[in-house]
Amino acid sequence: MVELIHSDYSRVFLLEGGAGPSIDPQYMSLWKAGAISWDQGDTTIVYIPDPDHYQKFVAAGKIAGEPYNPEIALAARYTLDKSKLLALLRHGCDHVLQVHFGTCRNPRDANAGWDKIVVLMDASVGSYGTGDLGALEPSQRAQVDEDSSFRGSDLYEIMRLVFAQKAAAETTEEVLDIAFGSADQCLAICVSVEGKILLAIMTPVAYAKARYIFSDDGGLTWTDGSVTSAAADDILPAIINIGSYVVVLNRTADAFEYCEQVDLIAGAPTWAQVSTGFVGVGSPNAIFSAGPATSWIVGDGGYVYKLTNVADGVVVQDAGSATAQNLAAVHGMDENSIMAVGADNAVIYTTNGGLNWVAVTGPAAGVNLTACWMLNALTWLVGDAAGKLWYTTDGGTTWAEKVFTGCGAGSIADLKFMDDGLVGYMAHTTAAPAGRILRTIDGGSSWYVLPEGTGSIPANLAINALAVGNDANVVFGGGLVTGSAGIIVAAQ
Numbered sequence: 001m002v003e004l005i006h007s008d009y010s011r012v013f014l015l016e017g018g019a020g021p022s023i024d025p026q027y028m029s030l031w032k033a034g035a036i037s038w039d040q041g042d043t044t045i046v047y048i049p050d051p052d053h054y055q056k057f058v059a060a061g062k063i064a065g066e067p068y069n070p071e072i073a074l075a076a077r078y079t080l081d082k083s084k085l086l087a088l089l090r091h092g093c094d095h096v097l098q099v100h101f102g103t104c105r106n107p108r109d110a111n112a113g114w115d116k117i118v119v120l121m122d123a124s125v126g127s128y129g130t131g132d133l134g135a136l137e138p139s140q141r142a143q144v145d146e147d148s149s150f151r152g153s154d155l156y157e158i159m160r161l162v163f164a165q166k167a168a169a170e171t172t173e174e175v176l177d178i179a180f181g182s183a184d185q186c187l188a189i190c191v192s193v194e195g196k197i198l199l200a201i202m203t204p205v206a207y208a209k210a211r212y213i214f215s216d217d218g219g220l221t222w223t224d225g226s227v228t229s230a231a232a233d234d235i236l237p238a239i240i241n242i243g244s245y246v247v248v249l250n251r252t253a254d255a256f257e258y259c260e261q262v263d264l265i266a267g268a269p270t271w272a273q274v275s276t277g278f279v280g281v282g283s284p285n286a287i288f289s290a291g292p293a294t295s296w297i298v299g300d301g302g303y304v305y306k307l308t309n310v311a312d313g314v315v316v317q318d319a320g321s322a323t324a325q326n327l328a329a330v331h332g333m334d335e336n337s338i339m340a341v342g343a344d345n346a347v348i349y350t351t352n353g354g355l356n357w358v359a360v361t362g363p364a365a366g367v368n369l370t371a372c373w374m375l376n377a378l379t380w381l382v383g384d385a386a387g388k389l390w391y392t393t394d395g396g397t398t399w400a401e402k403v404f405t406g407c408g409a410g411s412i413a414d415l416k417f418m419d420d421g422l423v424g425y426m427a428h429t430t431a432a433p434a435g436r437i438l439r440t441i442d443g444g445s446s447w448y449v450l451p452e453g454t455g456s457i458p459a460n461l462a463i464n465a466l467a468v469g470n471d472a473n474v475v476f477g478g479g480l481v482t483g484s485a486g487i488i489v490a491a492q
Helices: 084-091 185-190 261-266
Strands: 010-015 026-028 031-037 044-049 057-063 071-077 095-101 116-130 145-151 154-159 163-166 175-180 198-202 211-215 223-226 239-242 245-250 255-260 272-274 284-291 294-299 303-309 313-319 327-332 338-342 346-350 358-361 369-374 380-384 389-392 400-402 411-417 424-429 435-440 462-468 475-480 486-491
Touching: 010 031, 071 084, 071 095, 071 116, 084 116, 084 145, 175 239, 175 475, 175 486, 198 239, 211 261, 239 284, 245 261, 245 284, 255 261, 284 303, 284 338, 294 327, 294 338, 303 327, 338 369, 346 369, 369 411, 369 424, 380 411, 424 462, 424 475, 435 462, 435 475
Parallel strands: 175 462, 284 327, 327 369, 411 462
Antiparallel strands: 010 026, 010 095, 031 071, 044 057, 071 145, 095 116, 116 145, 116 154, 163 486, 175 198, 198 211, 211 223, 239 245, 245 255, 255 272, 284 294, 294 303, 303 313, 327 338, 338 346, 346 358, 369 380, 380 389, 389 400, 411 424, 424 435, 462 475, 475 486
16 A cells, blocks of 8 residues: 655655765754756757658657756744754855655654655755744734745655665676776667666686676666677786777786677677786776776885776876775765775875875774775775774764674674765675675765665675766675675665
């Protein structure tokens, strides 16, 4: 039976100044969310003369109008305390507004007290007013309310997730990495195809070539094949989509393998190996791409490579000058600001696209850093091999630990966020060992173990990597289940 929403099911939370690991959601007990509006603008019909009738015309196409910003009306009780709404209006900053809906839950619990959340990103106060502030006679006595509206850049829903295992027949080996592929841009305009293509790479069976698996229907069905350009037993630690290509790092051969994604999906990929630019002491471990012509690969010995054109190979940007430690993870917010982390507390970053790489002191002396995410130029998250999560809001000058259930044991393998930095996921392996996926819905301020819905994560020994797209309600994880067999799980 469908559960209809009543207006008294909702409560409002504010992330003042935007989402981030240092910003806690505020429960706005005196606020009420009003109606949502999101006008998509006027559509212009383009006509041409009817080829079969004089004095008539037929529609030949249409031109979409400019959409307006999404907006949520808001009312609040006016009190003798300083008005939060008026202060937000005067400051003029962007925030995150969340409207939580629930029934039999604690409405003050920002992580567990909801069944659905409506999110307004980059929300600023667009209008402000109040009801009558005074009375001239007894009949005019009334509560004074504030009336406002928040206008933002994007509007979407966060739902409770449940787990399912995927590709059970194909994951006969440990899954080392998993990623989303690129959607056909023409189809993506009108058909929901984004987030449908998934790519994963597995560890090789002895004396055999490493295998990849892929899905082009959102994980419903999977196909596998061998990376034919690699040699038997080559370790391929990372897979990624770059433009029209699927690229797989080859740690053993100090190279990468690539093919056209369209050919891979069609079942006839032509794999090629490129070793140009790689250095033997800088074997590749991880890759980040900001676009078809701007990707970075990090490896052993502190080596950082830039990849501009897949066929041309890489060029060395840093030959272990910023750090000589083996680098394990890399991420950037754009093509200028990138960071990487690695062994023995190593953290390096650049603000000019890699022309200069600079080292900062990491958060955990003597501990290997295993995962990182750059929310903005100064706010970074780092996970380590001791199972701890750290953050900085000043570009690495100072660090603070972000506590979560089970932290300080096991290890953190991966961190992934949506592009807007609000919803994120963390792969954590407990000391047992057992792999878990944690979620944040407030930019990393708090983390909790999935699922929110019924059941539990399928039994596994480790989740090595996560795939996250631009749907707040979809995350895939790949790892190890038993012995050498792999596993792919989806929370949707």
